[in-house]
Amino acid sequence: MMGSLRRISAVASNTFLEAVRQKVFAVLLVFGLVLIYGANYFTEFSFQEQFKFLKDLGYAAISLTGLLVGLLGASQLIPGEIERRTILTALCRPLHRWEFIVGKYLGLAVLLGVMVGVMALAVGGVLGWKEAQLVAREGSDPAVAAAIQKEARDPRLLQAVLLVEVKLAVVAAVAVFFSTVATSTTFVIAMTLMVYLIGHLQSVAREQWLESGEVVQAGAKLFLAAVAFLVPDFNLYNLIDEIIAGNEVVWRSTLEVVGYSVVYIAVLLTAASVVFEGRDI
Amino acid sequence: MGWFRGRVLALEGLDMEVQRGEVFGLLGPNGSGKSTAMKMILGLLRPTSGRAEVCGFRAGTIAARRQIGFLPENPYFPNFLTGMELVRYYGRLSGMGGSVLEKRIQELMELVRLGGEAGKRPLRTYSKGMLQRAGLAGAMVGDPEILLLDEPTAGVDPAGSREIRDLILELRGRGKTVIFSSHLLEQVEDVADRVIILHRGQKLREGRLEDLLTRKKEWEVSVQGLKEADRKELRGWLEKHGAEVVREGAPRERLEDYFLRSLPEEKRR
Numbered sequence: 001m002m003g004s005l006r007r008i009s010a011v012a013s014n015t016f017l018e019a020v021r022q023k024v025f026a027v028l029l030v031f032g033l034v035l036i037y038g039a040n041y042f043t044e045f046s047f048q049e050q051f052k053f054l055k056d057l058g059y060a061a062i063s064l065t066g067l068l069v070g071l072l073g074a075s076q077l078i079p080g081e082i083e084r085r086t087i088l089t090a091l092c093r094p095l096h097r098w099e100f101i102v103g104k105y106l107g108l109a110v111l112l113g114v115m116v117g118v119m120a121l122a123v124g125g126v127l128g129w130k131e132a133q134l135v136a137r138e139g140s141d142p143a144v145a146a147a148i149q150k151e152a153r154d155p156r157l158l159q160a161v162l163l164v165e166v167k168l169a170v171v172a173a174v175a176v177f178f179s180t181v182a183t184s185t186t187f188v189i190a191m192t193l194m195v196y197l198i199g200h201l202q203s204v205a206r207e208q209w210l211e212s213g214e215v216v217q218a219g220a221k222l223f224l225a226a227v228a229f230l231v232p233d234f235n236l237y238n239l240i241d242e243i244i245a246g247n248e249v250v251w252r253s254t255l256e257v258v259g260y261s262v263v264y265i266a267v268l269l270t271a272a273s274v275v276f277e278g279r280d281i
Numbered sequence: 282m283g284w285f286r287g288r289v290l291a292l293e294g295l296d297m298e299v300q301r302g303e304v305f306g307l308l309g310p311n312g313s314g315k316s317t318a319m320k321m322i323l324g325l326l327r328p329t330s331g332r333a334e335v336c337g338f339r340a341g342t343i344a345a346r347r348q349i350g351f352l353p354e355n356p357y358f359p360n361f362l363t364g365m366e367l368v369r370y371y372g373r374l375s376g377m378g379g380s381v382l383e384k385r386i387q388e389l390m391e392l393v394r395l396g397g398e399a400g401k402r403p404l405r406t407y408s409k410g411m412l413q414r415a416g417l418a419g420a421m422v423g424d425p426e427i428l429l430l431d432e433p434t435a436g437v438d439p440a441g442s443r444e445i446r447d448l449i450l451e452l453r454g455r456g457k458t459v460i461f462s463s464h465l466l467e468q469v470e471d472v473a474d475r476v477i478i479l480h481r482g483q484k485l486r487e488g489r490l491e492d493l494l495t496r497k498k499e500w501e502v503s504v505q506g507l508k509e510a511d512r513k514e515l516r517g518w519l520e521k522h523g524a525e526v527v528r529e530g531a532p533r534e535r536l537e538d539y540f541l542r543s544l545p546e547e548k549r550r
Contacts, residue, residue, distance in 0.1 A: 003376035010373030014359065021361040085357035089419070092323045092351040093374040094343045281325040 007095050011103025012110065015077070019111045024069060028115060031065055032122045047134045051151040054130060055244045058123035059160060062116055063240075066168040070112050074175030075188035077104045078276070082183060087281055098273035105176050105269055112168045120161040127152045159254045160243040166261035167237040171196060173268040174232070180276040198227060199234035206233075232264045291317040292328075292482045299460055299475075301426070304453050306473035307462040313479040315462035316354060319431050322460070323351055336426060347375070350420030354431040354462075356412035358404055364415040365390060365400040368422050375423035382422075389418040393448065410441025417448060428452060430461035434468055439537050440544065446472055467537070470494070503532060 038057045045053070078101075081087035090100060131152035139145030175192040182188055198205075206228040236257050242249050292314040299305045307315045320326040321333050324341015333340035336348045358367055365386055372382045390400045393414035404412060413433060420428055430449070434442040442465075449459050449472050463469050469476060470490065477487040486493065507515070519526060 006376055006378050007374055010370060014362075014370055018359060018361050085353065085355070086359050088320075088325065088353050089351065089357050089371070089416075090374060091325060092346060092349065093371060094347040094376060094423070095374050096343065280327065281320070 004096070004099060007093075007099045008103040008106065011090070011095075011100055012107035015104050015107025016111050019073065019108075024073070024111065024115075027065055027069065028118055028122075031061055031119055034061060035122055035126050047138065047148050048151060050130065050134070051127065052244070052246070054127060055123070055154075055157070058119075058126070059164065059240060059244055062119045062123070062161075062164055063167075065119065066112055066116055066164060067171060069115060070108070070168045070172040071175055071189055071192055073108050073111065074105075074172040075179055075185045075192065077108060077176060078179040079183055079185050079188065082281070091281055097276050098269075101176065101180065101273050101276055102269060105173065105265075108172050108176075109169050112172060113165055116161060116165050116168065120157070120164075124157070154246075156243045156249065159249060159251065160240045163237055163240045163243075163254060163257060166258050167234070167240075170232050170234075170261050170264055170268075173265040173272075177268045177272040177275075180272040180279070195231055196234060198231050202228060202231050202233040203235045205231075232261075236260060290482060292321070292479075295331075295479075295482075295484055297477050297484070297487065299427075299458060301458055302453070302456050303474040304449060304459045304461070304472050306469040306476035307460065307479065308464065308466065308469060308476050309462075309479035309485075310464060312481070314482040315479060316431055317482075318479070319351070319429055319460075319462065322429060323349060347423065348426045350423060350425040350428045352413070352416045352420045352428070352430045352433055354435060356404070356407075356409070356416055358412065358416060358419070360405040361403065363401050363403055364395050364407070364411075364418075367404060367415055368418045371419040372422040377423065385422060385424075386418075389421055392421075392451075393418045394444070408441070410437045410444070413437055413441070413445060414448075417445070421452075425457075427458045427460065430459065432462055432464075434463065434465060439540055442468065443537075443541060467535070499527060 035054075035058060038054070078087075081090070081104075091097065131148055134148050135145050139148055171192065174195050175188055178188040178191045179185075182191075205224045239249050239253060239257060295314070295318060297318075307318060309315050317326060321328055322335060322340055324333075324346065327341070335345035338345035338348070359370070362370060368386045368389060369382065372378075372385065377385070387396070390396045395411065395415055395418065399411070404415065407415065417428075417430075417433070420430070428449075433445050433449070437445065446468060449461065452459055453472075459472075461469075461473075473490055475487070475489050476493070478485040516526060516529075
């Protein structure tokens with residue numbers, strides 16, 4: 001057990017180190033600059049609108065950057081190792097293939113976690129900066145100052161950060177699964193994007209299946225059932241939009257989505273390990 | 282081999298056994314199946330029929346791989362790591378850690394002459410010879426019984442090649458089993474106890490180098506200070522005793538030895 005953890009952590013830390021040394025974090029700098037530029041853009045609006053805009057921009061940027069890094073990173077994890085043949089020197093060690101897959105995935109998940117965390121801190125920093133600006137300008141009335149503070153220091157943003165993280169972790173797990181099947185990065189990206197898109201329509205498929213009755217034919221029903229069971233429901237992460245819009249989202253719902261994501265990740269990594277076990281290197 | 286791709290028979294009916302503690306050479310031209318045989322021993326490829334065993338364990342199992350240290354033909358190493366980090370990574374993949382691993386890394390880096398600052402440089406700044414030596418340290422980190430070296434001297438200059446050869450001999454001295462492939466036959470001759478010759482996936486010959494290469498009907502003596510008149514007399518004596526002179530003349534040094542001898546002392550190492 002100890003040996004297994006040591007091997008998994010070796011693969012994970014090596015994956016993380018590779019990303020760091022390949023300057024993946026440089027994108028964070030670009031992100032920060034975009035955010036600061038955006039923060040000064042719509043100053044003529046009310047402070048509520050300004051905060052809403054900043055949160056919207058911040059979380060959209062986090063999601064997009066994270067999606068790009070997760071998708072490109074995960075699609076490279078295994079094919080990249082096979083292409084460079086570095087996988088030969090790793091898999092010839094006394095290491096189970098599933099440990100390699102899990103280690104690779106965890107390395108990327110930690111990278112995504114750190115990136116999302118740093119970007120969220122940047123959003124928090126910009127919100128704080130905006131708060132100080134607005135309080136200095138409009139906060140002579142204590143009620144207004146309190147309202148500005150409430151908008152800027154919204155604890156629900158933590159829920160949004162957690163949801164973004166798990167959503168990206170699921171996308172990365174889908175990409176890792178496809179990367180054990182294919183040798184081409186393009187194929188992995190295309191398939192993952194397809195699942196991502198279908199995942200957003202998944203709830204429609206499930207409703208069709210549940211409510212179809214005699215309207216839908218047996219073949220179509222089977223297909224819809226397969227989609228509903230196999231593809232993760234990415235609509236669940238729309239809770240992020242609710243939080244940004246200022247609506248109440250209880251922690252219980254957030255944790256349920258986290259639990260759902262963890263189960264999906266576990267299933268995807270198990271499937272990836274099974275497929276990879278039988279593959280000739 | 283994948284959809285829409287034909288199957289290639291890389292090895293056929295290969296039967297070989299390597300004894301503990303011997304240096305075993307896998308010879309053959311490119312495409313003869315040397316690397317495939319190595320991958321099967323490692324369990325990275327599965328034979329369509331037959332089986333491979335390592336120290337009594339089925340090839341590819343964790344127990345079997347624990348016995349093997351592998352050096353690939355080309356330096357397929359994560360080049361963003363330094364030499365020491367590479368050995369540490371491979372040590373951790375082998376389940377090692379803590380002060381035991383750190384001590385082992387120091388020992389190995391000294392052994393392959395990458396101690397000090399050299400071990401702290403990124404692999405992408407290494408020469409091919411340094412990469413192979415770092416790879417050898419990585420192969421040895423788990424203290425395996427068997428070292429599997431795929432073309433260990435390919436692309437390495439003569440001095441680097443000599444170092445790797447010396448390392449192989451040192452490993453044999455430590456009781457390790459070394460299986461290596463090469464198409465540089467002179468080098469094989471210097472270190473291998475036994476060889477197998479493969480061609481198009483089939484075994485052509487196998488045996489001890491002494492048995493395969495010794496011309497048992499001939500006898501060779503190398504002498505110094507023999508005058509021309511004495512040589513003539515010696516030839517006459519040999520003919521009188523029914524012996525046929527097959528070759529005669531001043532022996533030539535091997536180019537590699539001459540080259541290495543020509544280098545200044547510090548460059549030879």
